[in-house]
C-alpha cells in the first residue's frame with residue numbers, strides 16, 4: 001500500500017530520518033512509536049504530502065505521492081491531527097460531513113449514500129447523540145471522536161492519526177484502538193497512528209514502526225517485542241520498560 005524508498009526527512013540541516021526503505025501493507029493497524037521529537041508527526045505529515053522529503057520518495061499504490069492530485073490524495077488518505085477545531089455554530093454532523101467532500105459535487109451536496117456514511121461514522125465512534133451539538137461546547141475527547149468520525153466518513157484505504165488517544169481516558173483509548181483494529185481487519189484499511197501508549201501499541205497492533213533517529217524499524221509486533229529496540233529506546237535513569245511483560249519498572 002505505502003512504500004518508502006531511501007527516504008530522508010528533516011528540517012534544514014537537521015536530518016530526522018535517513019535512508020529509510022520499507023513497505024507497509026494494507027489490512028493492518030500500525031503504531032508509530034518514538035521518543036518526543038523523533039519525527040512521528042513529521043513522518044505522518046510527509047505521507048500526507050505536507051512535508052517534502054529531503055531525499056527519496058514515498059509511494060502510495062506505486063505512485064509517488066507528490067505527483068497525486070489533491071482529490072486523488074483525499075480519496076486515498078485521511079489524516080486526524082490533535083489540532084483543536086472549535087468552530088462555533090458548526091454542528092458535529094456538519095464536521096463529519098466534511099469528510100465526504102472528495103465525493104460530493106462542487107456545491108458540497110450530500111447524496112443519500114454520503115448521509116449513510118456520515119451516520120455510520122458517527123455511530124462507530126459512539127457519537128450519534130451529538131449530531132446536533134456544536135464543537136465549541138464539547139470536551140477535548142468528544143471533539144477528537146468527531147474528528148475521527150470525519151476521517152472514517154472520508155472512507156479512504158489509508159488512515160493516519162497523530163496521537164489520537166491523547167485526549168481520551170483509559171477505557172476510551174482501548175475502545176478507539178479496538179475500533180481502528182476492527183476497521184483495519186474488516187475493511188482492509190492501512191491505519192497508522194502515532195502514540196506514546198506502549199501497552200496499547202504492543203497489545204493491539206499488528207505492526208510497529210519505531211523511530212530511532214535516523215533509522216525507522218518496521219516489524220510485526222511479536223518481532224518488535226523480542227527485538228530489544230523498545231527496552232533500549234524507552235529507558236532513562238529512572239525507568240525501564242519491559243516489553244515482554246508490557247510493564248514500566250522503576251529503577
Ligand SMILES: Nc1ncnc2c1ncn2[C@@H]1O[C@H](COP(=O)(O)OP(=O)(O)OP(=O)(O)O)[C@@H](O)[C@H]1O
Nearest residue numbers: 011012016034035036037038039040041042043194
Ligand atoms: N516546521 C518545523 N521546522 C523545524 N523543525 C521542526 C518543524 N516541525 C518540527 N520540527 C522539529 O522536528 C523534530 C520532530 O518533530 P515532530 O513533531 O515530528 O516529533 P514527534 O516525534 O511527533 O514528537 P512528540 O512525540 O513530542 O509529539 C522536533 O525536534 C521538532 O522541534
